[in-house]
Amino acid sequence: MRVKNKKAIKWISGGHFLIDMYSGFLNPILPFIAAHLGISLAVASCIISISQITSSITQPLFGFFADRFKKRFFLFWGIILAGIFLSTTTIAANVYVLALCIIFGSMGVSFFHPQASGMTNYFCIDANVTKKMSIYLTCGTFGFAIGPIISSFIVDFISFKALPFMAILGILYALSLFIFVPKIKNKQTKENLPKFYNVLFEIFSCKTTKLLVILSIIKALIQVTFLVLMPFLWKSLNYPPSKIGIIVFLFLTIGSIGTMLSSNVERFLGTKKTMILSLTMPLPFTLLFVLTYIKFPVLSIISFLILGFFIMLSTPINMTLAQKAMPKYKSTIAGLVGGFSFGVIGLFLPLIGYLSEILTIPHMLMILSIIPAGLSFIVNLLPNDLLHDGLPHRD
Template identity: 30%
Template sequence: MNQQPKIQFSKIGVLSFAHMLNDLYSNYLPQMLPFLIAINPNFTATMAAILVSSFTITSSLVQPLFGFFLDRQGKRWLVHVGTLWMAIMLSLTGIVHSYVLMVVLASLAGLGTAAFHPQASTMVNILSGEHKAVLLSGFVAFGNFGFALGPLLLVPLFQAYGLRATLVTVIPGIIVALLLLFFAPKNNVLSGSNTPLSEVIKSLKSASQELSAIIGVIAIRSLAYTGMLTLLPLYFKSQNLSNVAASHLVTIMLATGAIGGVIGGFISDFYGRKRLIVGSLILSTPLFFGFFLTQGALSTLFLALAGASLLASFSVTVVAAQEAIPNNKALAAGLTMGFAGGLGGLAVIFIGRVADIWGLSTAVSIIFLLPLLAGMIALFMKSRPAARSERLSAR
């Protein structure tokens, strides 16, 4: 019997904590939008979508390039340098007075998280022994909790001190960058494989049908997710809800989404990746409309369940892609956590335009239909045996 490598929980913990901060920063710009509108009444939904998308696109579309590079080279320094770079760029967005410069800073900030994610997720994969799916789900869940903390922490800060308070938000980035510098896995843990480009292309071609379905699912889900982060704060403001109350609702959706991601990882181990992805996405659309069409505690309950259902497949789609191209895990992470999400982020600009022309309610309704579409695309994924079933049969 082969001895399984020892799981390094302390290093996985540092990487997961860093992921939480990275994704808190990734949900930074949407929290600024109500305050930007208060400063400039001519700030439109389209401008808001472009600002958020500029970060999403650069943080996502270039991730496969980082992933390919990391599969060959394994540069550990990208996790702490990427984190610090993103923190610095975003901390400057609140003190500039030019919209164009703000978009440039947001685009540059995205490169930091593009460098972090493929490297960090591959480190977790290597350090996780035989429990890769569950521990990657935990790593992803920390990121989702970071998203949830964004509105909870940033909105009160901006409410109290204005957008100039963005300058102090560089401090957590500095602290976490130092933690990664000293405690992330060393180079000998992640040395790279120097796989020729021809072999990578061959691997992608052989799994092209499955990867296309997975990327399609993630792109549509990302469009729904980024669209909600962008437009729900504006929708709540149009309904005369305070910024703080609106941030609490967004936090509830994201927090239950983080929990749903962990639960989804466990469920997919027992019943298979495809079943979990299809079922959770299709279920989330009626739950979102339940939130939209009800009031009070019932409405909040629907929003919580919808958030959990939408993000139940978050880590599962990453694992599914890594199973499809097992020799290029960082590239798979870049394609799923990055490129596919960037496609969705780019499309948010069109959702913002819909909101400007036909109103926020129409745009939000379209967003709520998107998970249903993603679930239907997931039907074209390859059905693989559940990981739990494989382990039991191997005994």
């Protein structure tokens, strides 16, 4: 049973903005941290891999807990860990300290998300669930988009040592959550509750959820690798941190517009066509970027921004279809589709970084963009009963 509490939803949504803002700190400034510590693209990719694995692969486990318990503990420590450790990456003395900062900060991100999603749902009345959840998700998307702007401008115009002061905001906000987000009484008993591995077995026994997790991994391949590799390419072209931060901000903002328009596009084109569009369109725009990034940089940046729109266009569709297929495990499904898929790509980032040094980043981008286009046929394997056919054609 849900309990209406608008104030709690606002504070949880604000926490989502804040923790995703911290998550967005690293991408635009990592090339400069790497140069400061004297590490290569391959080593930096290993560090990002640690971040993705820690924050994403563990999300299904915390999603499993979120399906059973609602605890402010996870919100509090999620923001504390992310705020302190992701803000202090710029003062890491060596690569090992940097890796530890990212591990603990990413663990905070993993703590927060499944619990926050479940509690937002709990504090909504039935008629407002979709609206309030969209506000919660939009806050996170905007936070992740604005994070690169904040970190890159602080590093570019103040100093590396100034970024850790951003942790103060997270600490104060986390303490405020205990005042404005009430406790939730847990009425569940431990009897007859499924084990985590039994839940995973049941989820992956469903053909639909298996296919949707695979599609989410394919989409994450483009989003994660492009956000990691592009800043290194732009740094090699002597772009300052602030300029890289602005480009990443615009990429994520336009991507969030694609996410918001997803349901409208789906209604017009149908579910399958929208998902295929999201998987295939990155290829031509990546090609345009590779052909223009040296002689026509403005055109290349525009193509990169449009790329973000198509990459994130079908994100809500994947999540909604998976939760429709297995409605009793919504938080665990959210952890798999929205978290685990990114963690899987994190496992391959060291190899991708190494190959990028050998093949060059532009060639690697082209190879990566071919993969989702080539595997888009998987969409046609989804059962039709969950899909929307789009608007009927008029003669």
